[in-house]
Amino acid sequence: MSFAITKEAEVVVVDVEGQLIVGNRQELKQKVLDELERGEKKFLIDFSQTGYIDSSGLGVLVSLSKKIREQGGELRLANLNDDLKTLFELTKLDTLFQIADTRERALESF
Amino acid sequence: MSQGNEAGRQNSRPGARDDARVIEVDIPSDVQYIEKVVELVQRECALMRFGARQLMLNLAVALTEALSNAILRGNNDDPAKHVHVMARVDPGQLVIEVQDEGEGFDLDRCTSDPTTPANVEREDGRGLFLMRQLMDSVERFDGARGNTVRLIMIRQ
Numbered sequence: 353m354s355f356a357i358t359k360e361a362e363v364v365v366v367d368v369e370g371q372l373i374v375g376n377r378q379e380l381k382q383k384v385l386d387e388l389e390r391g392e393k394k395f396l397i398d399f400s401q402t403g404y405i406d407s408s409g410l411g412v413l414v415s416l417s418k419k420i421r422e423q424g425g426e427l428r429l430a431n432l433n434d435d436l437k438t439l440f441e442l443t444k445l446d447t448l449f450q451i452a453d454t455r456e457r458a459l460e461s462f
Numbered sequence: 463m464s465q466g467n468e469a470g471r472q473n474s475r476p477g478a479r480d481d482a483r484v485i486e487v488d489i490p491s492d493v494q495y496i497e498k499v500v501e502l503v504q505r506e507c508a509l510m511r512f513g514a515r516q517l518m519l520n521l522a523v524a525l526t527e528a529l530s531n532a533i534l535r536g537n538n539d540d541p542a543k544h545v546h547v548m549a550r551v552d553p554g555q556l557v558i559e560v561q562d563e564g565e566g567f568d569l570d571r572c573t574s575d576p577t578t579p580a581n582v583e584r585e586d587g588r589g590l591f592l593m594r595q596l597m598d599s600v601e602r603f604d605g606a607r608g609n610t611v612r613l614i615m616i617r618q
Contacts, residue, residue: 371497371522371526373493373496373497373526373530374493374496374526374530374534375493375494375496375497403518403522404518404519404522404523404526405523406523406526406527406530406589406592407523407527407530407586407587407588407589407591407592408530408586408589410588411584411585411586411588412585414583414584414585415585418583434515435515435518435519438519439519439523439592442577442592442595442596443576443577443582443588443591443592444576444577444582445582447582448582448583
């Protein structure tokens with residue numbers, strides 16, 4: 353379980369490798385908040401290497417989405433597999449987030 | 463670690479078979495153990511040919527929620543307390559019991575609908591909802607060791 357952060361043009365890209373669950377959600381939150389504090393405004397979280405997400409992982413995404421918006425920034429999600437899409441649909445979080453099929457499309461959407 | 467009457471009750475359930483495999487683990491109240499327990503149960507279910515979606519979505523998320531509730535709420539994140547997990551899997555179904563040392567809770571009263579417009583932007587309140595959406599049955603009862611949540615997933 354880890355979070356790799358890279359910068360593509362003006363976008364901070366976070367790759368979630370493994371699970372996003374109660375045991376590591378704070379790490380993701382802190383990494384994104386640190387970038388936000390440095391003045392970054394555009395964020396993309398890529399789930400192409402993600403296994404599963406639990407309710408506290410979803411909660412952190414909701415929290416980050418609010419904090420980024422409050423700072424005038426934007427958050428996109430990309431590469432949800434079918435299981436993760438179902439999870440977002442069940443919780444209706446697919447209506448809250450801007451979700452792209454690929455990383456490229458997400459980057460183009462900013 | 464005997465499950466006594468609880469195990470006996472499961473044997474009488476429709477779909478239960480003689481070739482069932484039972485695993486029991488006892489973990490300290492620490493969320494870092496959750497992923498390992500999920501992996502262990504996923505492996506048993508894979509042996510019984512449960513599908514990838516049931517392993518990676520239904521089981522993974524619902525069991526993570528049950529363990530997380532037991533550790534953080536039932537046991538108040540107290541590392542001196544333990545969570546006991548029993549999983550019984552056969553080719554027809556998986557039955558998991560997660561027991562903590564807490565006093566229990568009312569499953570219906572504690573489950574809210576996180577999909578309403580008022581709740582969808584909340585950071586919490588999705589755990590029990592997801593467990594119930596992803597499992598065929600979720601029950602809570604006072605077991606021999608304490609507060610127990612039983613999850614049942616029928617193999618598809």
